[in-house]
Amino acid sequence: MKTLYTIATYFAMPFLWAAQSFSAKLKLFVRGRSDTYSILRKKINEKDKTIWFHCASLGEYEQGVPVMEAFKKQFPGYKILVSFFSPSGYEQKKNSTLADVIVYLPLDTPANARKFIKLAKPKLALFIKYEFWPNYLFQLNKEHIPAVLISGLFREDQVFFQFYGKFMRKALQTFDHLFVQDKASEDLLTSIGFKNITISGDTRFDRVSHQIEQDNSLPFIADFLQNSLCIVCGSTWPEDEAVLLESMQKASENVKYIVAPHKLDASKIERFRNKLKVPSVLFSEKEGKKLDEYSVLIIDNIGLLTRIYSYADIAYVGGAMGSTGLHNILEAATFGVPVIIGKHHKEFPEAARLQSLAGLFSIASEEECTSIIDKLIEDSVFRSKTGMIAGHFVNKNTGATKIILNHISKLLN
Numbered sequence: 001m002k003t004l005y006t007i008a009t010y011f012a013m014p015f016l017w018a019a020q021s022f023s024a025k026l027k028l029f030v031r032g033r034s035d036t037y038s039i040l041r042k043k044i045n046e047k048d049k050t051i052w053f054h055c056a057s058l059g060e061y062e063q064g065v066p067v068m069e070a071f072k073k074q075f076p077g078y079k080i081l082v083s084f085f086s087p088s089g090y091e092q093k094k095n096s097t098l099a100d101v102i103v104y105l106p107l108d109t110p111a112n113a114r115k116f117i118k119l120a121k122p123k124l125a126l127f128i129k130y131e132f133w134p135n136y137l138f139q140l141n142k143e144h145i146p147a148v149l150i151s152g153l154f155r156e157d158q159v160f161f162q163f164y165g166k167f168m169r170k171a172l173q174t175f176d177h178l179f180v181q182d183k184a185s186e187d188l189l190t191s192i193g194f195k196n197i198t199i200s201g202d203t204r205f206d207r208v209s210h211q212i213e214q215d216n217s218l219p220f221i222a223d224f225l226q227n228s229l230c231i232v233c234g235s236t237w238p239e240d241e242a243v244l245l246e247s248m249q250k251a252s253e254n255v256k257y258i259v260a261p262h263k264l265d266a267s268k269i270e271r272f273r274n275k276l277k278v279p280s281v282l283f284s285e286k287e288g289k290k291l292d293e294y295s296v297l298i299i300d301n302i303g304l305l306t307r308i309y310s311y312a313d314i315a316y317v318g319g320a321m322g323s324t325g326l327h328n329i330l331e332a333a334t335f336g337v338p339v340i341i342g343k344h345h346k347e348f349p350e351a352a353r354l355q356s357l358a359g360l361f362s363i364a365s366e367e368e369c370t371s372i373i374d375k376l377i378e379d380s381v382f383r384s385k386t387g388m389i390a391g392h393f394v395n396k397n398t399g400a401t402k403i404i405l406n407h408i409s410k411l412l413n
Contacts, residue, residue: 137175261300
């Protein structure tokens, strides 16, 4: 099976190269990897001590940040290497100062794994949440470099738990330790013979809990809102915007919406604006305008959403009305506001847990969306209570970083 997997990976390479002409994202995926080895040669030398974090994309990076920050304080003599699989993660974080080296991860072939690990020289590798690349894991194991999974999340339908999953189970067995988010993940791993498991929780709780201590002020948001009630719609896709439209159209003068689309596609943003019957303004065109005259502010800019959530009275978090995947509800919940999401959130246990506590509402249609938003607007006691539940949920679930760092310290000392 290992041979078949490797052959399939090699066969994929020319197809990816040819297909990049038809996709800007795929072009970044292919071309970005051509610089990986030169970056490693330039930034890591023989005397360096390195710890390697691998993230699939931006969400996994955010899960890794608390561990990176804590590691940097405790082990200042180490360099932090971060690798990404996806362009959406790499392109947004390639200039981050948290890590010393940031690269794309080359495709998972034995030759790439040998070369990458030889140049990176990690003392320890940490894989975040998922993305289990067998050839890299086998090579780390061969060179006696410990690998640790952090914020792992497992589901019964994954290949590890199927009768044909022996090869991937072997890859999973190379991990020194598996830190998982919940009991369900631990039970699944235990069912196939794993014992090196700790339920640490999700490091994202640690990440967002620190956000409330930061300076989140944004003067242009204050100018826009004045004394209005604020509904922040974060990381939205067209499917999310479609169910939000009715409530935006009928909102009273003392209710304002801030919409931060997940993808900054100018044509899609313009199509959405054209459907609005209330005055809207883009972040990029705000200069010289009286922002308080507008009902909807659209953030066509990256990097502000977490701070914008601090102004929310109600938050809608996108991704779950369609098939793209729910975005981070904890970024909003940490500020003690009720959270609304779409219907497809089965693979996001934090959403189910917050929903069971009545701090989150899942909607399946425009009517349901309008109904819950109306109730939250009109009933301030209900709004305050559900927001308090969301904030407490975040505070109660912090601590994963400390558990993980204790184990890392034992491996490195």
